Amino acid sequence: xxxxxxxxxxxxxxxxxxxxxxxxxxxxxxxxxxxxxxxxxxxxxxxxxxxxxxxxxxxxxxxxxxxxxxxxxxxxxxxxxxxxxxxxxxxxxxxxxxxxxxxxxxxxxxxxxxxxxxxxxxxxxxxxxxxxxxxxxxxxxxxxxxxxxxxxxxxxxxxxxxxxxxxxxxxxxxxxxxxxxxxxxxxxxxxxxxxxxxxxxxxxxxxxxxxxxxxxxxxxxxxxxxxxxxxxxxxxxxxxxxxxxxxxxxxxxxxxxxxxxxxxxxxxxxxxxxxxxxxxxxxxxxxxxxxxxxxxxxxxxxxxxxxxxxxxxxxxxxxxxxxxxxxxxxxxxxxxxxxxxx
Amino acid sequence: xxxxxxxxxxxxxxxxxxxxxxxxxxxxxxxxxxxxxxxxxxxxxxxxxxxxxxxxxxxxxxxxxxxxxxxxxxxxxxxxxxxxxxxxxxxxxxxxxxxxxxxxxxxxxxxxxxxxxxxxxxxxxxxxxxxxxxxxxxxxxxxxxxxxxxxxxxxxxxxxxxxxxxxxxxxxxxxxxxxxxxxxxxxxxxxxxxxxxxxxxxxxxxxxxxxxxxxxxxxxxxxxxxxxxxxxxxxxxxxxxxxxxxxxxxxxxxxxxxxxxxxxxxxxxxxxxxxxxxxxxxxxxxxxxxxxxxxxxxxxxxxxxxxxxxxxxxxxxxxxxxxxxxxxxxxxxxxxxxxxx
Numbered sequence: 001x002x003x004x005x006x007x008x009x010x011x012x013x014x015x016x017x018x019x020x021x022x023x024x025x026x027x028x029x030x031x032x033x034x035x036x037x038x039x040x041x042x043x044x045x046x047x048x049x050x051x052x053x054x055x056x057x058x059x060x061x062x063x064x065x066x067x068x069x070x071x072x073x074x075x076x077x078x079x080x081x082x083x084x085x086x087x088x089x090x091x092x093x094x095x096x097x098x099x100x101x102x103x104x105x106x107x108x109x110x111x112x113x114x115x116x117x118x119x120x121x122x123x124x125x126x127x128x129x130x131x132x133x134x135x136x137x138x139x140x141x142x143x144x145x146x147x148x149x150x151x152x153x154x155x156x157x158x159x160x161x162x163x164x165x166x167x168x169x170x171x172x173x174x175x176x177x178x179x180x181x182x183x184x185x186x187x188x189x190x191x192x193x194x195x196x197x198x199x200x201x202x203x204x205x206x207x208x209x210x211x212x213x214x215x216x217x218x219x220x221x222x223x224x225x226x227x228x229x230x231x232x233x234x235x236x237x238x239x240x241x242x243x244x245x246x247x248x249x250x251x252x253x254x255x256x257x258x259x260x261x262x263x264x265x266x267x268x269x270x271x272x273x274x275x276x277x278x279x280x281x282x283x284x285x286x287x288x289x290x291x292x293x294x295x296x297x298x299x300x301x302x303x304x305x306x307x308x309x310x311x312x313x314x315x316x317x318x319x320x321x322x323x324x325x326x327x328x329x330x331x332x333x334x335x336x337x338x339x340x341x342x
Numbered sequence: 343x344x345x346x347x348x349x350x351x352x353x354x355x356x357x358x359x360x361x362x363x364x365x366x367x368x369x370x371x372x373x374x375x376x377x378x379x380x381x382x383x384x385x386x387x388x389x390x391x392x393x394x395x396x397x398x399x400x401x402x403x404x405x406x407x408x409x410x411x412x413x414x415x416x417x418x419x420x421x422x423x424x425x426x427x428x429x430x431x432x433x434x435x436x437x438x439x440x441x442x443x444x445x446x447x448x449x450x451x452x453x454x455x456x457x458x459x460x461x462x463x464x465x466x467x468x469x470x471x472x473x474x475x476x477x478x479x480x481x482x483x484x485x486x487x488x489x490x491x492x493x494x495x496x497x498x499x500x501x502x503x504x505x506x507x508x509x510x511x512x513x514x515x516x517x518x519x520x521x522x523x524x525x526x527x528x529x530x531x532x533x534x535x536x537x538x539x540x541x542x543x544x545x546x547x548x549x550x551x552x553x554x555x556x557x558x559x560x561x562x563x564x565x566x567x568x569x570x571x572x573x574x575x576x577x578x579x580x581x582x583x584x585x586x587x588x589x590x591x592x593x594x595x596x597x598x599x600x601x602x603x604x605x606x607x608x609x610x611x612x613x614x615x616x617x618x619x620x621x622x623x624x625x626x627x628x629x630x631x632x633x634x635x636x637x638x639x640x641x642x643x644x645x646x647x648x649x650x651x652x653x654x655x656x657x658x659x660x661x662x663x664x665x666x667x668x669x670x671x672x673x674x675x676x677x678x679x680x681x682x683x
Contacts, residue, residue, distance in 0.1 A: 082427065114459075114462075116460030119458040119459060119460065123458040125458075125459045127462050132423075133458075133463075135451075136450070137450050137451070140419075140450060142419070143416045143417075143447055144422050144447075146416060146419060146420040147421055147422055147425070147427075148423040148424070149423070150423070150424050151423065151426075151428055154424075174415050174446070177411070177416030180411060181416050338456055338460060338461030339456070339496055340498075340520050341456055341461075341466075342519070
C-alpha cells in the first residue's frame with residue numbers, strides 16, 4: 001500500500017506489518033472465516049470419500065482449493081442478503097451459513113436434505129438462509145440475479161444479491177445480458193467470477209480474447225476488479241467495496257477471484273489438459289494454509305488455536321456424515337408432490 | 343388473494359377487444375397488488391408490438407411498465423429471480439418465437455426450481471406470448487410452440503380464445519404460484535367479446551364446451567375454437583351437430599371434459615395450429631386410446647394440425663399450412679356425415 005506522494009517503490013509498511021485488508025478483520029471474524037473454509041474442505045473431502053466408497057451416486061464438482069473466494073466474498077454480506085451459486089457451489093452454501101448436515105443428507109438423497117433428496121449436489125438451495133440455489137447450467141444464475149436485484153429495488157429493501165459463476169460462464173450470452181441489465185438499471189448485484197482457469201478442460205486463455213474477466217466490466221460501465229482468489233483478506237476487501245456500492249445505490253460490480261480447483265472438473269476428469277506441476281504449484285498456495293501462516297506469523301493466533309478450529313470442523317463434518325447416513329429415504333409415492341405449488 | 347372474483351349480480355359487462363381485455367386485466371392486477379409489474383421489449387412508450395400494453399406506462403410509470411433491452415434469456419431469468427423473491431412479474435415476449443432465445447431459463451430454471459429445491463421455493467411468474475400465423479410474418483414470427491412447453495412438468499400453459507378468457511386467464515395466471523405461459527393469438531387481438539368490468543379469474547385447467555352437439559366432438563384451442571364454431575354452424579345446416587370444446591389450458595389439460603363429450607358423440611376431431619406431428623393432438627388421441635372412453639368411439643380419431651413445414655410467407659401457402667374452417671367442416675362431415683351412420 002503506497003502513501004500518496006511517495007513512489008510506489010518505497011515501501012511504507014514493513015514486511016512484518018499487518019496489511020490493511022487483514023487488519024480490518026477482527027479475531028472473531030477470522031475464526032469464523034477459517035472455520036467455514038475448513039468446513040468446506042472437510043465437507044468436500046467427505047463427500048468425495050463417500051462417493052469413492054459407493055455410499056452416494058451421481059457426480060459432484062469439488063471446489064477444494066477455492067475456499068478463500070467463496071468465504072471471502074460472502075464474508076461482508078449480511079445474513080439477509082442473497083446469493084446465487086454454481087454447479088461448484090458447496091463452498092458458497094457453507095460460506096452463507098448452511099448446515100453441512102442438511103447438505104450431506106441432500107448428497108445422500110435423503111428426505112431431510114435441503115432439497116428433500118430432489119436436487120442433489122448441483123441444486124442445493126437454502127432459501128431461508130438467502131441461498132437461492134446452486135445451478136447446473138453454466139451462467140444459469142446470472143439472469144436470475146438481475147431479477148433478484150429488480151425485486152430488491154422495487155421493494156425498497158437495502159439487500160444485496162451476490163451471484164457466483166466460473167470463468168467459463170463469462171462466454172455465455174447470459175453473462176453479457178445480465179451485466180448489461182444490472183448496469184442500466186443500477187441494480188444491487190455483485191457479480192463474482194471464480195476464475196479457476198478452466199471451463200471444464202478449456203483454458204480461459206484460449207476461450208477469451210481479453211486477459212482478465214474483470215476487463216469485461218468496462219463494456220458495461222461497472223467497476224471490474226481482479227484479486228488473488230486464494231487470499232481471503234484480499235477477496236473480502238474487494239467484495240466489501242462492491243457490496244457497499246451495491247447497497248448504497250451505486251449499482252453492480254464485477255469481481256474476479258483468480259483461483260484454482262485442485263480436483264478435476266467432475267468425477268470423469270482425467271486431467272489431460274493440465275500438468276501435475278501446475279496442480280502442485282497451486283496446491284502450495286493452499287488458501288487455508290496461506291491465511292493460517294500469515295496469522296501465526298503476525299502473532300494474531302497461536303498454532304494450537306488454529307488446530308482447534310480445524311479439529312472442530314472435522315468433528316462437525318463427522319457428525320454431519322452420521323446424520324446423513326441415518327436420515328430417511330424419500331417416499332416414492334411422494335414423487336410429484338412438489339412439481340407444482342398449490 | 344388481492345383480486346376479488348366478480349359475481350354475476352355485481353358485474354357490468356361490455357364489449358372489449360381481446361387486446362383491451364388483456365390490458366384491463368394487467369391494469370387491475372397492478373392496481374390491486376404492488377408486487378405485479380409488466381416488462382418486456384417495447385411494452386412502454388411504444389405500447390407493445392401488438393398494442394396490448396397501450397397506455398399502461400402512463401398510468402403506472404416506467405418502474406412498473408418497464409421497457410427492456412432485447413435480451414430474452416436475460417429477461418426470462420429476471421422474471422425467475424423477481425418471482426423467487428416476492429414479486430409477481432409479467433413478462434411479454436414480443437413474438438412467441440423469441441422464447442426460443444429464453445428456453446434455458448424457462449425450461450431449466452422456472453419449471454424446475456420448486457421441485458429441485460424440495461418444494462421450498464416457488465416461481466410465480468407469467469409470460470405472455472403473442473403467437474400464431476396469419477399475419478404474413480413468415481417462418482420466424484408465426485409459430486405455435488405451445489406444445490413444447492406443455493411437455494415440461496412445472497410449467498402451466500394456457501391459450502385463451504375469447505376476450506373474456508384472455509382477461510380471466512391472465513388474472514388467474516398472475517395469482518398462480520407457478521410459472522404460467524399464456525399463448526395469445528395475434529389474429530385474436532382485435533376480436534371483440536363480452537368482458538365483465540370487475541376482475542375475475544378463469545380457472546387454469548378447465549376446458550369449456552362452447553357448443554353442445556350429439557354427433558361429433560371437436561376439441562380445439564385458441565383461434566381454432568373460432569374456426570371450429572364456424573364449421574359447426576355449417577355442419578348444423580347439414581344436420582350434423584358438433585360439440586365444440588375449447589381447451590383453454592394445455593397443461594394441466596382437462597381430460598374429463600373431453601372424455602365426457604367423446605362418450606356422448608363417439609367421434610373426435612382434434613384441431614390445433616401447432617405442427618401436427620408430435621403435437622397436442624397426439625397427446626389427446628393417446629389419452630382417449632388409453633381410457634375406457636375408447637370403447638365409445640365409432641370411428642378413428644382425426645387430427646387436424648399444422649403442416650410439417652415452417653410457416654411460409656406467401657398468403658395462400660400460409661393459409662394452407664394451418665387448419666382452416668373448411669378443413670374442420672370437411673373432416674367432421676367425413677367423420678359424422680350420413681354415409682357414416
